[in-house]
Amino acid sequence: xxxxxxxxxxxLVMGICFGFLLQRGGVTQYEVIMGQLLLRDWTVLKVxxxxxxxxxxxxxxxxIPGLVRLHKKSGAxxxxxxxxxxxxxxxxxxxxCPGTLAGAVGQGSMDALFGGVLGMLAxxxxxxxxYDPLERKVLHxxxxxxxxxxxxxxxxxxxxxxxxxxxxxxxxxxxxxxxL
Amino acid sequence: MISEPSNAMSRVATAGTLAFVxxxxxxxxxxxxxxxxxxxxxxxxxxxxxxxxxxxxxAGIGIGILSxxxxxxxxNTLGASGSYATTAGMLERILRxxxxxxxxxxxxxxxxxxxxxxxxxxxxxxxxxxxKLSGDxxxxxxxxxxxxTIGEGVLLRVAVAFTGGLLLGIGSRWADGCTSGHGISGTLxxxxxxxxAAICFFVGGVGTALIIF
Numbered sequence: 001x002x003x004x005x006x007x008x009x010x011x012l013v014m015g016i017c018f019g020f021l022l023q024r025g026g027v028t029q030y031e032v033i034m035g036q037l038l039l040r041d042w043t044v045l046k047v048x049x050x051x052x053x054x055x056x057x058x059x060x061x062x063x064i065p066g067l068v069r070l071h072k073k074s075g076a077x078x079x080x081x082x083x084x085x086x087x088x089x090x091x092x093x094x095x096x097c098p099g100t101l102a103g104a105v106g107q108g109s110m111d112a113l114f115g116g117v118l119g120m121l122a123x124x125x126x127x128x129x130x131y132d133p134l135e136r137k138v139l140h141x142x143x144x145x146x147x148x149x150x151x152x153x154x155x156x157x158x159x160x161x162x163x164x165x166x167x168x169x170x171x172x173x174x175x176x177x178x179x180l
Numbered sequence: 181m182i183s184e185p186s187n188a189m190s191r192v193a194t195a196g197t198l199a200f201v202x203x204x205x206x207x208x209x210x211x212x213x214x215x216x217x218x219x220x221x222x223x224x225x226x227x228x229x230x231x232x233x234x235x236x237x238x239a240g241i242g243i244g245i246l247s248x249x250x251x252x253x254x255x256n257t258l259g260a261s262g263s264y265a266t267t268a269g270m271l272e273r274i275l276r277x278x279x280x281x282x283x284x285x286x287x288x289x290x291x292x293x294x295x296x297x298x299x300x301x302x303x304x305x306x307x308x309x310x311x312k313l314s315g316d317x318x319x320x321x322x323x324x325x326x327x328x329t330i331g332e333g334v335l336l337r338v339a340v341a342f343t344g345g346l347l348l349g350i351g352s353r354w355a356d357g358c359t360s361g362h363g364i365s366g367t368l369x370x371x372x373x374x375x376x377a378a379i380c381f382f383v384g385g386v387g388t389a390l391i392i393f
Contacts, residue, residue: 010254011295015302016309017246018258023310024231025239030323037382037389046236047243048363054244055368058198059251067191068251073356073366075373083354084362084377088384090351092392094344095323097359097381098352099260101345102300106307110321115338117264119345124265125272126346127353128285134354135284147372160370172237 019103022047028103030095030111037092042180049168056161072148078141094119195252202245209238232314247368256295259361261352263300266291268349285353329393355380 025047026032035041062068091097094116096104101120104112127134149164150157210228228234234242243258250256269291273280280286311317322337330336352358355377357366363381366374 007254007295008293008298011256011298012302012305014246014250014254014258015299016306017302018243018299019303019306019308020310021234021239021242021246021306022303023307023316024234024314025236025243026233027236027239028307031325034325034389034393037385038393039386043236047240048359050237050240051243051247051364052368054241055247055364056370058244058248059368062194062248062252065190066187067194068248069255070369070371071251071257071365072369072371073362073373075371075376080355080373080377081380083351083356084380085351085384086347087351087355087358087377088381088386089388090344090347090349091359091381091385092344092388094341094348095326097260097363098264098348099258099303099358099360101348102260102303103307106304106309107311108317108319109323110319111323111337111341114321115341116345116348119342119347120261120264120349121268121271122342123346123349123351124261124353125268125349127350128265128269128272128283131283131285139354144372149370149372149375152372157370164370 018099019106022100022103023107028096028100028107028109030104030109033097033100034092034095042175046172046175049171053165053168057165060157060161072146074143074146076140076143078143079139081142082138090119090123191252195249198245198248198252202242202248206238206242206245209241210234229313230315232316243364244368247365250365254295257361257365258299259296259357259365260300260303261349261358261361262289263297264349265289265353266294266297351384 022028026043027047032041032043036044059068059070063070094101094112096109096112096116098120101112101116105117148157149160153160207228210231247258250258265285266289269280269286269289270293272286273291280291308317321334322332326337348358352361355362357363357374357377359378359381362374362377367378
């Protein structure tokens with residue numbers, strides 16, 4: 001019980017840090033997210049890809065002494081691609097994603113609260129209601145499981161990290177050079 | 181391996197050391213970015229906490245470092261969409277009681293308060309703290325970009341936001357993750373499904389945005 005309460009508390013503290021960083025990074029702003037989706041403002045990808053570079057180096061380093069384990073999500077065309085595209089349409093209509101939506105509520109954006117959050121609750125409830133037939137007929141189409149990029153390309157994880165990290169840094173330099 | 185008590189001690193020790201280094205790195209990043217923008221050299225000398233925006237790179241590095249701690253201390257990942265489903269399930273439980281468990285989804289994902297749900301609550305609190313500290317907090321219903329291009333009508337904005345939220349809710353559960361769970365936490369673990377999902381989020385998003393605006 002003590003352990004469970006401690007974890008709930010940690011979840012709250014980490015959420016506060018996450019929300020703080022999202023808001024300060026500017027990605028809880030409707031204009032910033034729409035700017036990204038209209039390819040005019042690249043803040044969202046700068047935040048995401050900086051997090052990815054930092055995160056992947058740390059997580060794979062912490063894996064060496066066995067301090068962390070991976071939490072890989074299974075994938076399939078029927079779930080990842082179909083769901084991802086539906087998500088994308090909602091993303092552009094709402095102008096926030098689930099995490100930044102919560103952050104937008106915290107900064108006082110009422111369209112996020114009365115439109116987005118209520119919509120998300122309705123959407124997830126609908127999904128839970130249609131989950132059974134969807135699971136039987138669609139979600140497993142073209143399943144490829146918990147595949148990782150190193151497995152896909154048949155190389156060591158650190159090779160992927162170095163190449164991907166370099167590509168992302170080059171991408172950042174291009175963005176800055178282009179004044180975006 | 182992950183649940184041995186001695187391992188737990190070393191994880192806490194590692195986390196403590198990392199937290200200290202991370203804090204130094206983050207303050208240095210924000211400070212450097214501020215100097216770049218010529219903010220900190222002014223006479224008022226605003227602190228890191230009162231700056232309205234941090235460099236997106238600093239915020240991203242901060243989120244990346246935060247992800248280390250979610251793995252180290254909570255054996256969990258940053259994600260948001262699942263907790264909306266949890267909330268929907270909790271509301272349904274209030275209405276229908278234990279019948280909610282008739283649904284396979286809620287049997288597989290019990291609608292109970294857990295680490296991820298607290299994380300979602302924390303995001304609201306953290307964003308509020310950030311906005312209050314920098315003076316960015318303000319009640320707004322229609323975002324300015326929407327007002328300029330589409331109109332001032334509150335009802336239309338809320339209706340479209342609701343529709344967007346609805347699709348976001350369905351899509352995020354359908355794809356088993358959102359821009360946080362797949363887009364950051366999954367991609368940083370080099371998971372193929374997460375990279376594919378992140379690409380689909382942006383393909384769908386950019387396509388739709390270009391049609392609307």
